[in-house]
Amino acid sequence: MGKSSINNLTAKILALILAAVLWLYVMNEQNPPLESSFTIPVQVRNSQAGLVVADIPSAVRVKLRGPRSIIAGVTTKDIVCDVDLKGLSEGKHNINIITYVPPGLELMEVNPDKAQIRIDATISRTLPVEVRLTGTTPPGSKVAKTTITPEQVRLTGPRPIVNSVEKVIISVDMTEKTASFQTVTTVIPLNLAGKEVDGLAAAPDKVTAALEVVPDISRKTTDIRPFTQGELPEGYMLKSVTVSPAKVDVTGPADKVDKLEFIITEPVNLSNLTKSVKQEVTLQIREGLTLSREKVELSIEITSR
Numbered sequence: 001m002g003k004s005s006i007n008n009l010t011a012k013i014l015a016l017i018l019a020a021v022l023w024l025y026v027m028n029e030q031n032p033p034l035e036s037s038f039t040i041p042v043q044v045r046n047s048q049a050g051l052v053v054a055d056i057p058s059a060v061r062v063k064l065r066g067p068r069s070i071i072a073g074v075t076t077k078d079i080v081c082d083v084d085l086k087g088l089s090e091g092k093h094n095i096n097i098i099t100y101v102p103p104g105l106e107l108m109e110v111n112p113d114k115a116q117i118r119i120d121a122t123i124s125r126t127l128p129v130e131v132r133l134t135g136t137t138p139p140g141s142k143v144a145k146t147t148i149t150p151e152q153v154r155l156t157g158p159r160p161i162v163n164s165v166e167k168v169i170i171s172v173d174m175t176e177k178t179a180s181f182q183t184v185t186t187v188i189p190l191n192l193a194g195k196e197v198d199g200l201a202a203a204p205d206k207v208t209a210a211l212e213v214v215p216d217i218s219r220k221t222t223d224i225r226p227f228t229q230g231e232l233p234e235g236y237m238l239k240s241v242t243v244s245p246a247k248v249d250v251t252g253p254a255d256k257v258d259k260l261e262f263i264i265t266e267p268v269n270l271s272n273l274t275k276s277v278k279q280e281v282t283l284q285i286r287e288g289l290t291l292s293r294e295k296v297e298l299s300i301e302i303t304s305r
Contacts, residue, residue: 034071035108037063040079042097042115046086052158054118056083060097066105078102083115090159092118120158127168128152129187129207135175140253142216143174149208153187157200165189165197172209182210218254221247223262224283226298230271238270239301248283249292256288263291265298276301 041059060081064071080100088095095117099110131146148170155162170185186206189197226241248263265281281298285291 032068033065034068035063035065036071036074037061038074038076038079040076040081040099043080043082045082045084048085048088050122051085051090051119052122053085054120054158056115056117057097057112060099060113061109061111062099062101062107063109063111064101064105065108070102070104074102074105081110083117085119088119090119090121092116120160122156123159123162124154124156125162125165126152126154127165127189130167130169131209132169132171133174134171135173135177137174137177137213137216139255140216141178141213142254143211144214145212147210149210150204153205153207154203155189155200156203161197161199164191165200166192168202170207170209172211174211177211177213180210180212180214182208184208216254217251218257219249219251220257220260221249222260224248224296225262225264226281227264227267227284228270228300229267230269232270232302233272233274235305236274237303237305239276239303240299241301242299243281244297244299245293248296250289251292252289256286260286260289265296268298268300270300273300273302 038061039059040062042057044053044056047053062079062081064074064079079102081097083095083097085095093116095115097110097113097115099107099113101107128151129148131148133143137143153168155165155168167190169188169190171188172183172185184206185208187202187204189200189202191197224243224246226243228241232238243265250257250260250263264284266284268279268281276299278297278299280295282295283291283293285294
């Protein structure tokens with residue numbers, strides 16, 4: 001090869017290098033590389049029937065680098081982040097989050113790039129439904145009977161969550177309830193601490209509660225006390241005052257009957273009595289109460305001084 005040919009080859013190589021440098025310069029000036037971050041939801045692949053996954057991050061932060069012309073057109077739909085559950089059994093697992101990006105882009109960072117997940121078996125339990133009454137019925141009314149239909153519900157979900165349920169309740173407000181009624185109410189699973197347990201399916205998720213509201217009537221036997229007033233004439237002394245019968249049955253609202261200590265007779269004036277007497281007297285009835293008898297016999301024994 002002659003000197004002229006060598007010089008021509010060298011010139012061509014230098015021209016090619018210069019063209020490449022110029023192309024890179026122009027591309028960097030006109031279409032420079034950029035970085036951009038995206039929030040991508042995490043998908044699950046190869047999930048198995050009868051197993052549920054917990055603690056998977058709902059989304060991860062993905063940082064990409066690439067030419068402006070490509071980066072500018074990228075959307076979250078172009079990026080895929082997933083976890084592959086193939087071959088994983090019940091328990092805890094530390095797995096990679098796999099990320100797929102469009103061609104021409106460099107994956108700079110995935111945060112987080114791993115997930116500490118828990119795989120649980122799906123189980124079911126059948127539990128009775130209990131009624132929790134809130135509020136209070138007006139005075140004079142009470143709940144005599146509660147019927148729940150159906151009486152049991154079936155809870156389904158991850159094993160640890162299902163096993164954490166201590167009881168299933170419905171809540172019924174009794175404020176201003178004076179008559180029997182029915183209500184359809186959502187069931188509430190509770191744990192041992194009395195907190196509501198989420199993440200379960202209940203079948204059925206609502207039950208019917210029928211509550212029988214009746215008058216709150218109470219009955220008891222109480223003493224009768226004689227009511228006398230005035231003073232005996234001079235020279236006479238009161239020896240005894242007795243009533244027959246000495247007790248009476250009282251019926252009425254529980255809050256009034258329970259507070260009742262005794263029933264008194266109508267007042268009897270002693271100021272004109274000079275001898276022992278027996279007379280029929282009326283019992284004083286308090287409002288809202290019913291007595292088994294309205295009158296009793298009052299015996300007043302008087303002696304001379």
